Amino acid sequence: MGAMIFFFLDVFHGQMKNQENIAPIDQYVIDFVRSLRMKKGLTQEGIGNIIGISRSFVRDVESINSGSKYNIRHINALADYFSMSPRDFLPEKALPVNGEKES
Numbered sequence: 001m002g003a004m005i006f007f008f009l010d011v012f013h014g015q016m017k018n019q020e021n022i023a024p025i026d027q028y029v030i031d032f033v034r035s036l037r038m039k040k041g042l043t044q045e046g047i048g049n050i051i052g053i054s055r056s057f058v059r060d061v062e063s064i065n066s067g068s069k070y071n072i073r074h075i076n077a078l079a080d081y082f083s084m085s086p087r088d089f090l091p092e093k094a095l096p097v098n099g100e101k102e103s
Contacts (some may be wrong), residue, residue: 021067024095029070032089033078034062040082051077 022030037047044062045055051074058066072086079086 016051020075022069025091026069028091028095029075029089030061031068036078036082047078 020064033047037044042050043055044058048055051070053074057068060066061070075086075089078084079089
């Protein structure tokens with residue numbers, strides 16, 4: 001029983017660590033791409049095909065338990081596919097760094 005508790009705590013700590021790796025700007029992009037994907041009726045595999053990655057990577061990006069995120073090349077490929085600007089994938093104003101508000 002004690003080993004099981006330590007296993008759970010290790011897994012939980014790992015998940016929290018992964019979530020901490022996602023900065024607000026990364027989460028904004030992830031949410032934007034997920035929303036765009038759903039609006040366009042695309043699957044995770046469809047997004048993966050557009051940007052040249054696997055469906056499992058897109059699944060990981062959209063999961064709160066993973067530290068995976070899109071990079072600028074992914075954003076550029078999606079912008080090109082949807083005839084958008086890469087700027088459209090970013091917020092209008094800068095977001096706080098590491099989730100902290102500026103003083």
